[in-house]
Amino acid sequence: MGTELAGLIKADLAALTNDANRLAIAPPADHSAPGTFNNSQGAFSFTQSMKDALASVDSEDRAAADRMAAVDAGKSDDLVGAMLASQQASLSFSMLMQVRNKVMGAVDDLLKLPV
Template sequence: MEVGKTTANDLGSLIKADLAALANDAGNLANSAVMAAAPVSGQALPAGFSFTQSMKDALAGVNAEDSAAAARMADVDSGKSDDLVGAMLASQQASLSFSMLMQVRNKVMGAVDDLLKLPI
């Protein structure tokens, strides 16, 4: 092999090593952020805190709000309820929650794209 040239396997192993180092650094950063955030909020986060689980919980919450708003609107439409204002407020709250979730998703995806664009 000539000096300055690498094979695809060498490049692949370098990328895997870099990804492993990034994952390790991200884990360390998450642990330090959890330790730093716990005294501010006054509550200790659980030992198994997971960003993935937090996102799943947020998604489930947004879905629940949307379902509740749809049920309230259906009750108003069918005449079971006359609380049109409450149904409209629930619908608006579900819409805002979904918008917020999409903004968080877009920020996370932007950060991942930025990480992928980093020079190796």
């Protein structure tokens, strides 16, 4: 059991090392997505990325709410589409909360570092 686990760990480590080496020699990706880079300085903007993600989650939630309201009012028969939109908005919100939790955990770890 222990040798099998050690073998699996070594295989995973080798795969990660290969992926890291492949990324290290890969040409830089085009990061021209809106809001991910500051155009004036060419620097990454975490704040803008989070604002864009928050706006995206909010727009998905509003679209799902509009679709559900249309079904409730009898203006639309697309109950399946409304439910799918609602689930997609819920998953997007859950993902955003997980990112927030990871960032807050990282900030807490940084604050705990000795100066």
